[in-house]
Amino acid sequence: METKLTVRDQILDHAITLMMLRGYNGFSYRDLSELVGVKTSSIHYYFPSKDDLVLEAVRQYSDEVMAGLRSVDATLSAEAKLAAYTKMFGKTLGDGDQICLCGMLAADIESLPDSVREAVQAFFRANEAWLAKVLAAGAAEGTLVVNGSAESAARTLFAALQGSVLASRLFHTKSRLKDVEATWRKRAA
Amino acid sequence: METKLTVRDQILDHAITLMMLRGYNGFSYRDLSELVGVKTSSIHYYFPSKDDLVLEAVRQYSDEVMAGLRSVDATLSAEAKLAAYTKMFGKTLGDGDQICLCGMLAADIESLPDSVREAVQAFFRANEAWLAKVLAAGAAEGTLVVNGSAESAARTLFAALQGSVLASRLFHTKSRLKDVEATWRKRAA
């Protein structure tokens, strides 16, 4: 029994998926208008400017991802947590043609206002912090390979995951995310 | 004593830097027109469609990067070669607002024709193959950490470098590339 989404929520959801597909400069109010079934002027009613829309999209996307992180079973091993995280990242690929919204907006960042840059930075930092904890635990467990500080390794790991979804889509394969996970596991796959 | 560039070459050079800044959907023939000092119709004379222009841009950019790889001293240690490669990658940042053209086009790939996708794929494969050789040599030398196959590690390393330039620009810092290099060096920084 699914609750009906408000028009505002439909706009936001479609904006997120369109940006994950084609980026900030690759979709228009007209695209949204056709997908949601309202006129472009109605979209301006909810989101006066495109920048307003993007900022709200990043906030909603971040909230969803953060909720996903909190839902990871805290009793799992570090190795299993990393596997769960990689799997979550793979899900963003959708039908194989989407990448992480914040990775995409990082590519488009020079076309965007500072407010969006700050929101995307916050997303990066939160994910890196979460991964740093997992890597530190994995090093203590002896299941994950951490060369250097956990923080530095976590930044590298997150960058590798962002780069991997990009490559996965480019090559039409999901295997590239597995390469990343294997690189941090002690017993290499 | 610099040789004067042809109009065609000027267009191509500016197209490359503009795309490294704002992506495929973030620049126009008008932008190029103003930078080069010719009318947009003259640009269409050299590159009938925008897709033609992008394909030529990727080819020129790839040729330049491949020449850069060949210019790396073959007698260097694997560790030093990785450092040289990371430095090259850092140079693409320019004034801190540009990323690798092929990383950017990988983000924009769903707006582009297959011909461009294939050219970007070839760029990825060539870089990954070069890095795989360096990692294999580094593992033999005992200076680089390679967990799993050199090929899998090379794909991860390349993805991490692409993700790192993205993050470097996002955060206005060049330090994130150093994180990546440190992660693969045996004596962590």
Next chain:
DNA sequence: GTCTATAAACGGATAGAC
């Protein structure tokens, strides 16, 4: 080769009726 002129569609955004 480069220009002027123009086409035809698309872009984000607003005013005002209902």
Next chain:
DNA sequence: GTCTATCCGTTTATAGAC
């Protein structure tokens, strides 16, 4: 809230003069 109507600049692209 949603619509119609409209503004006005932008975008890719073409025709044809020079």
